[in-house]
Amino acid sequence: MPVVSAGARLPRSYRFRAVSAVPLALLGALVAVAPASADAPRQDLPPVLANILRDAVGAPAAENAISGFTRLPEIRPHDARLDLDIVYTESTIYNPATGRDDKVRLRSYRGKGTNPKIPFVAPTIEIQPGETVRIGLNNQLPPEPNCTPPDINTPHCFNSTNLHSHGLWVSPTGNSDNVLLTIRPTVSFQYEYNVPFDHPAGTFWYHPHLHGSTALQVSSGMAGTLIIRGSRKPTPEKNGDIDTLLSVYPDGKPVVERVLEFQQVQYACRDKNGQIKVEKDAAGKVIAWVCDPGDVGTIESYDQFGPNSWQESNRYTSINGQVLPTFAGVAAGRLERWRAVHAGVRNTVTLQFKKMRANAPTFDKLRAADLDAWAHENCTGDVLPQWEIAADGLTHAQMIEKTQNVLQPGYRSDVLVVFPEAGEYCVIDAAAPANSAVGNIEESRQVLGKVLVSKGVPVGGDIRKFLTTQLQAMAGKSMRPDMREKVKAALGDNLQTGSFVPHPTIEQVNGYQDVEFNIVTTQTPPLFQVNGHSYDPTQARTLILGKVEEWTITSKLAGHPFHIHVNPFQVVKILDPAGNDVSEKGEPNDPQYANLKGTWKDTLFVKQNYKIVMRTRYQRYIGEYVLHCHILDHEDQGMMQNINMVLPDGQGGGITGHH
Numbered sequence: 001m002p003v004v005s006a007g008a009r010l011p012r013s014y015r016f017r018a019v020s021a022v023p024l025a026l027l028g029a030l031v032a033v034a035p036a037s038a039d040a041p042r043q044d045l046p047p048v049l050a051n052i053l054r055d056a057v058g059a060p061a062a063e064n065a066i067s068g069f070t071r072l073p074e075i076r077p078h079d080a081r082l083d084l085d086i087v088y089t090e091s092t093i094y095n096p097a098t099g100r101d102d103k104v105r106l107r108s109y110r111g112k113g114t115n116p117k118i119p120f121v122a123p124t125i126e127i128q129p130g131e132t133v134r135i136g137l138n139n140q141l142p143p144e145p146n147c148t149p150p151d152i153n154t155p156h157c158f159n160s161t162n163l164h165s166h167g168l169w170v171s172p173t174g175n176s177d178n179v180l181l182t183i184r185p186t187v188s189f190q191y192e193y194n195v196p197f198d199h200p201a202g203t204f205w206y207h208p209h210l211h212g213s214t215a216l217q218v219s220s221g222m223a224g225t226l227i228i229r230g231s232r233k234p235t236p237e238k239n240g241d242i243d244t245l246l247s248v249y250p251d252g253k254p255v256v257e258r259v260l261e262f263q264q265v266q267y268a269c270r271d272k273n274g275q276i277k278v279e280k281d282a283a284g285k286v287i288a289w290v291c292d293p294g295d296v297g298t299i300e301s302y303d304q305f306g307p308n309s310w311q312e313s314n315r316y317t318s319i320n321g322q323v324l325p326t327f328a329g330v331a332a333g334r335l336e337r338w339r340a341v342h343a344g345v346r347n348t349v350t351l352q353f354k355k356m357r358a359n360a361p362t363f364d365k366l367r368a369a370d371l372d373a374w375a376h377e378n379c380t381g382d383v384l385p386q387w388e389i390a391a392d393g394l395t396h397a398q399m400i401e402k403t404q405n406v407l408q409p410g411y412r413s414d415v416l417v418v419f420p421e422a423g424e425y426c427v428i429d430a431a432a433p434a435n436s437a438v439g440n441i442e443e444s445r446q447v448l449g450k451v452l453v454s455k456g457v458p459v460g461g462d463i464r465k466f467l468t469t470q471l472q473a474m475a476g477k478s479m480r481p482d483m484r485e486k487v488k489a490a491l492g493d494n495l496q497t498g499s500f501v502p503h504p505t506i507e508q509v510n511g512y513q514d515v516e517f518n519i520v521t522t523q524t525p526p527l528f529q530v531n532g533h534s535y536d537p538t539q540a541r542t543l544i545l546g547k548v549e550e551w552t553i554t555s556k557l558a559g560h561p562f563h564i565h566v567n568p569f570q571v572v573k574i575l576d577p578a579g580n581d582v583s584e585k586g587e588p589n590d591p592q593y594a595n596l597k598g599t600w601k602d603t604l605f606v607k608q609n610y611k612i613v614m615r616t617r618y619q620r621y622i623g624e625y626v627l628h629c630h631i632l633d634h635e636d637q638g639m640m641q642n643i644n645m646v647l648p649d650g651q652g653g654g655i656t657g658h659h
Helices: 024-033 047-055 057-065 216-220 310-314 370-378 463-478 485-492 632-636
Strands: 013-015 079-095 099-110 124-128 132-139 164-166 188-194 202-207 222-228 256-263 278-280 285-291 326-331 336-342 348-353 385-393 394-402 405-407 412-417 424-427 446-454 512-518 528-532 540-544 548-555 560-564 569-575 603-606 611-617 623-629 640-648
Touching: 057 640, 079 348, 202 216, 202 336, 202 412, 216 632, 222 256, 222 336, 256 326, 285 310, 310 385, 336 405, 348 446, 370 424, 405 412, 463 485, 512 560, 528 623, 548 603, 623 632
Parallel strands: 013 124, 079 132, 124 222, 256 336, 326 446, 512 548, 540 640
Antiparallel strands: 079 099, 132 188, 164 202, 202 222, 278 285, 336 412, 348 405, 348 424, 385 394, 385 412, 424 446, 512 528, 548 611, 560 603, 560 623, 569 611, 623 640
8 A cells, every 4th residue: 555654745846936036135134123032122124124125025924023022024026936737648557456557548637746656646835925926728638520419418528528626715717727628639738826815824725717627527537625824823913824723832943734635536447338347246236347457447427326326336535636545644643634515526534543453454455335344443532523623724713623634625724633643544434424525426445545653652532632732732832922821811711713714704695695506317317406497507696795694505406515715604504404504513323514603614514404594705706606516427417506706886786898
């Protein structure tokens, strides 16, 4: 099984770093007025230099220097570029059911930062607020003559594409996060994301979003993690970035981070008639998709998707392109930050950690269906707690302790973990009841990999108390003198992190919106709908910039992850079919809604006959973008709607034209 070393990030990161041409005289002046130590008295920057600095690096970074930080902010030109070639990539994916590597040919992003050992996994991009990021897409896939179907909601044009920066708060128009563009084969196009200085730091991701081919391309592995790193420390006037708390341990060493990008690459091998090769049980039920020696697995048709397809395929959820990886370099008693990204198409991942019994047999040659029994026999320790600090890249006001971290397609979850003692630990995808899972069928427990934990400094007793003490010590080192005690006291009060929340709570609204997902199954093919209509690119929901509205999201048939572009939302309540609010305590057999009240997200699973009530602000950006179900083959077949954000007309309405 592959080993992921400590400190290594798979996929490799492409880090944007540069130094701007700010005059040396300005830098010298800043150094001259900066305090000699963190405890030195604050000194005011001369107004002229303060204004020059604001012009050079932007207001937030300038205020950091002006407020008396000993470390000057990184001064950068806010201009960076990455080129991604979209190509067919030949590689292998390990298949535990056969104990051998399957050859695959997949569409992928290739660029600086691509890991040559796992070439179908896209680079991880790391940027900071205030940067302008230019990503050049070079579509080198083969041309597809006459790829336009008679119905826009029939999957089509699998070699055409575009790019979506999932979760970023940037413009949806022009060459920014514009998912209404089409980039045909042989065409190159440069996306430009002007990330504002006040953008939240957090974990985001990028993937294709061309209607009709999104699921096929994302399932092929065309997805990458996008991290925005923040250096803004909280002040008495403004909240800061959680990154500043989680920068160094009390001993001064940098905090260990790991990126876990979950993917479900649903490749198939086909017979001479073009049918998927399968294995069936005695009753004729499909129990696995088969690839014989010499076959090449591909993703070329939407017959590879559907409610039961993942279970039938007997494929395995990969982490950073690897099946059943081993995470090495973890030390007992060492807090780590794990950034989990669900970059799959349609199956729920319920992340758990459990101590593995000593001398457990290997699990690298088992069918996916057999892993539940293996976990029952060998993953026998108590479930390890995870403390979620952020969801969908947005920091919580209070860390959420979880023993099951339910990740639906499109979700991100930043968690802190502490392995209390040396040994091997199971990384598990826990069982999920049908109504809490994307496919609306029960999901059995799976093993995703294992963690090797060295001796370190074992933690006895209460891990929560240990975590709190560690974080308070880190705050003592990293926070400003006028914020240290406030942050430490909040951490000591049930791990509150209110000084790092990026958005203020929405108290009042001035409008309302309703969204209902539905699948009409009385005709073939079924209709995938939003508010009774399948996707029509000529129709849009008109919203007015500056308004603050309450949305109610429901699902008439099956469960669907709701996702909206540009502006995130705050959860108000989640009502079960009986009208009970489950957004605080969750439900007995399903923890996914617990502690969600008041949190900020951009993607949220809507169970059948449940009601999600949320609030959102329409800030800064106008233009046309979309909301949709993040079961991406549902989106490709019509479960999407355009949004047209317009300027107010000054009389309570909006202006949709130029007059």
